[in-house]
Amino acid sequence: MSKSLHSGSTRRLFGLLSLRRPEQWQEVSQAAIARCESLVSELLVQPPSVDTIHGLDEISDTICQSYDTAEFCRNVHSCEDWQAAAQQACIKLGGYVHKLNIDEQLYNHLVRALDKHSSAVRGFAAGGVGDSRCVEGYTPEALRVGYTLKHDFEKAGIHLQEDQRSRLTALVDLERRIGMQIGQNLKTPSKLGYLDMDVSGQRKANEQRSKLPLSQGSSSRRVTLDSGTLHSILRKEPYAQQREKAFTAGYSTPRDNVHLLEDLVGTRYEMAQLMGAPSYAHYTLKNATLAGCPEAVESFLLELLAAIQPKVEEEVNILRRYKAKHLGRSTVGLQLDAWDRLFYMRVAQEAECPLDYAATAAHFHAQGCIQGFKELLKAIMGIQIVEMPLEPGEGWAERVQKLALEHEDEGRLGIIYLDLYPRPGKMGGATHFTLQCGRRLRDGSYQEPVVALVCSFGLSSGGLMSPDQAKTLFHEFGHALHSLLSRTEFQHLAGTRGPMDLMEVPSHVVERFANSPAVLKSCMRHHISGRPMGSVMVGDLQRSQGLFDGLNLHQQVVDALVDQRLHGVRGANPASTESIVHDVLQQFSPFSFAQGVTPHARFQHFVGYGAAYFSYPYAMALSSAIWQQYFPDGRMNRASGDHVRQTMLKVGSASEPVAYVEGILGKGHLEPVGCGHKPQIRSLLTELGIT
Numbered sequence: 183m184s185k186s187l188h189s190g191s192t193r194r195l196f197g198l199l200s201l202r203r204p205e206q207w208q209e210v211s212q213a214a215i216a217r218c219e220s221l222v223s224e225l226l227v228q229p230p231s232v233d234t235i236h237g238l239d240e241i242s243d244t245i246c247q248s249y250d251t252a253e254f255c256r257n258v259h260s261c262e263d264w265q266a267a268a269q270q271a272c273i274k275l276g277g278y279v280h281k282l283n284i285d286e287q288l289y290n291h292l293v294r295a296l297d298k299h300s301s302a303v304r305g306f307a308a309g310g311v312g313d314s315r316c317v318e319g320y321t322p323e324a325l326r327v328g329y330t331l332k333h334d335f336e337k338a339g340i341h342l343q344e345d346q347r348s349r350l351t352a353l354v355d356l357e358r359r360i361g362m363q364i365g366q367n368l369k370t371p372s373k374l375g376y377l378d379m380d381v382s383g384q385r386k387a388n389e390q391r392s393k394l395p396l397s398q399g400s401s402s403r404r405v406t407l408d409s410g411t412l413h414s415i416l417r418k419e420p421y422a423q424q425r426e427k428a429f430t431a432g433y434s435t436p437r438d439n440v441h442l443l444e445d446l447v448g449t450r451y452e453m454a455q456l457m458g459a460p461s462y463a464h465y466t467l468k469n470a471t472l473a474g475c476p477e478a479v480e481s482f483l484l485e486l487l488a489a490i491q492p493k494v495e496e497e498v499n500i501l502r503r504y505k506a507k508h509l510g511r512s513t514v515g516l517q518l519d520a521w522d523r524l525f526y527m528r529v530a531q532e533a534e535c536p537l538d539y540a541a542t543a544a545h546f547h548a549q550g551c552i553q554g555f556k557e558l559l560k561a562i563m564g565i566q567i568v569e570m571p572l573e574p575g576e577g578w579a580e581r582v583q584k585l586a587l588e589h590e591d592e593g594r595l596g597i598i599y600l601d602l603y604p605r606p607g608k609m610g611g612a613t614h615f616t617l618q619c620g621r622r623l624r625d626g627s628y629q630e631p632v633v634a635l636v637c638s639f640g641l642s643s644g645g646l647m648s649p650d651q652a653k654t655l656f657h658e659f660g661h662a663l664h665s666l667l668s669r670t671e672f673q674h675l676a677g678t679r680g681p682m683d684l685m686e687v688p689s690h691v692v693e694r695f696a697n698s699p700a701v702l703k704s705c706m707r708h709h710i711s712g713r714p715m716g717s718v719m720v721g722d723l724q725r726s727q728g729l730f731d732g733l734n735l736h737q738q739v740v741d742a743l744v745d746q747r748l749h750g751v752r753g754a755n756p757a758s759t760e761s762i763v764h765d766v767l768q769q770f771s772p773f774s775f776a777q778g779v780t781p782h783a784r785f786q787h788f789v790g791y792g793a794a795y796f797s798y799p800y801a802m803a804l805s806s807a808i809w810q811q812y813f814p815d816g817r818m819n820r821a822s823g824d825h826v827r828q829t830m831l832k833v834g835s836a837s838e839p840v841a842y843v844e845g846i847l848g849k850g851h852l853e854p855v856g857c858g859h860k861p862q863i864r865s866l867l868t869e870l871g872i873t
């Protein structure tokens with residue numbers, strides 16, 4: 183690691199905070215709390231008004247800037263001391279946020295500010311009698327922020343008796359700690375277990391296994407079962423026994439996470455009970471999401487599972503055919519095991535849609551994909567992405583990049599940091615972090631949004647990505663656009679701050695560009711010759727990527743169903759998480775269930791998306807409708823890009839969920855269920871070729 187990332191020269195980590203040493207997280211969190219305390223005092227001496235809502239938003243912004251940055255540092259900094267110090271800051275700031283959320287004085291002040299407005303409105307409606315000063319400034323956005331904040335206070339138990347409130351506080355703290363531990367275990371190699379793979383066998387298998395690290399003085403290679411390695415073995419290992427060993431060993435770890443998830447689900451259920459909700463899913467969805475209630479989610483997921491079933495069966499038959507061929511036997515009575523899925527998907531893809539992988543990958547150089555996204559954004563929205571130098575100490579690891587977005591008329595819109603490459607101890611997967619939200623400041627200027635995209639792309643030595651990684655990168659760019667192009671007055675509703683089940687919609691729209699013919703043909707160029715991808719390669723790539731669309735979606739819907747059932751209503755003797763997962767897989771999975779495995783121990787989304795993982799299939803349905811309406815065939819149309827920017831990205835989360843969807847798509851794309859809504863699935867089915 184470069185010295186410039188360490189003490190001494192560190193001036194403004196992430197461009198936001200003045201931190202020279204990890205211990206200074208203590209001072210930063212203390213300063214944020216002190217600033218908030220002063221804003222609280224300032225707010226409470228003023229009479230309740232719309233300024234109360236502005237004041238609360240400023241308090242929330244102050245605390246979020248420190249908390250979000252600490253959360254980011256905890257997850258991505260390349261130095262353990264920084265991670266540990268940031269984790270302490272998160273715990274301290276998280277505790278303070280909860281204290282604010284149960285502050286009765288603040289809550290009562292807010293309620294009076296909202297009542298003042300509603301009684302004036304009632305007065306006008308009853309015959310024009312009312313104080314116009316009581317409605318001035320209460321814009322629809324201000325009111326939505328006010329009611330959302332009121333909901334947040336109530337969700338934290340402001341109305342509970344003292345003893346119940348203390349219990350809730352303890353549960354919230356426990357939930358956060360369990361969630362952190364689950365994530366930590368997934369980053370710790372010793373928790374992920376390992377597998378000794380025999381390399382004394384046949385030559386063909388050795389070709390694959392020889393890429394794995396050799397354990398000392400033996401004929402086996404010891405493999406740590408991190409998700410990338412496990413995935414790679416399951417895709418490439420030709421011997422079923424080896425795949426089974428890897429699958430059962432990999433999906434039985436981290437063992438601690440099974441117990442932690444049990445505790446997490448139990449803690450959340452108790453929180454919901456304290457709040458008078460029948461389940462954690464009810465508690466999470468009510469008044470805060472488009473879905474509104476678990477009934478809408480369950481109805482959507484089951485409808486989608488039934489509708490895609492014929493396509494899933496077709497794809498399963500393809501896998502069965504290739505397994506039979508590989509084993510030299512008939513398909514009759516041939517069972518597909520869970521460890522067959524990725525292997526025969528790859529085999530089928532290579533046989534059905536032969537691709538010259540090296541030639542294709544040559545068009546997906548990591549920096550070339552960023553360049554491709556730049557060209558796309560310029561074409562559809564008139565926004566330029568400009569590379570900026572990092573100040574000394576601004577980065578947190580090697581090869582971090584800083585990009586500024588500049589609109590041709592509106593000027594600079596925000597900053598994206600990119601941290602794309604793996605390093606020891608770095609979190610897996612791909613994540614968008616908000617470091618600073620946009621909002622209108624007291625002096626009339628606009629606070630610049632700042633985000634970071636963190637991925638761990640294992641690239642080829644030439645820096646080449648796979649087409650799937652390019653899609654993931656575009657997905658994360660979609661989140662970044664949501665945050666950076668949002669122009670809400672309040673930070674509380676900026677960009678991705680809104681309902682969880684709408685948060686994934688923009689990213690799902692943008693990721694579709696990564697394999698649209700128009701973008702592939704004009705933006706993705708060969709990293710040496712600079713020539714764009716030819717039509718034949720584009721066609722082959724699209725067929726290959728779409729071959730198992732049904733099974734991939736099916737997996738996501740089943741995961742969402744597991745998530746709902748884990749967080750659903752529980753009886754006196756609740757079923758274990760293991761048996762809930764088992765039951766859903768037995769009922770819906772086309773693969774035989776592997777006894778004793780605990781795949782949920784590795785599924786971190788149950789932490790961050792508790793009861794809201796359905797947001798992904800919801801986003802698939804909604805983004806499919808947006809895609810077909812505005813970007814048919816992936817055409818890079820400026821008018822459509824501007825429309826999507828105005829109606830979806832600029833709005834952030836300032837609209838009510840139904841109005842938001844109708845604002846982009848018009849009416850007829852949602853169906854009411856219970857006290858919520860589910861998206862129509864017809865566009866998605868059309869996209870999947872199901873009529």
Ligand SMILES: [Zn+2]
Binds near residue numbers: 657661686689
């Ligand atoms: Zn996402």
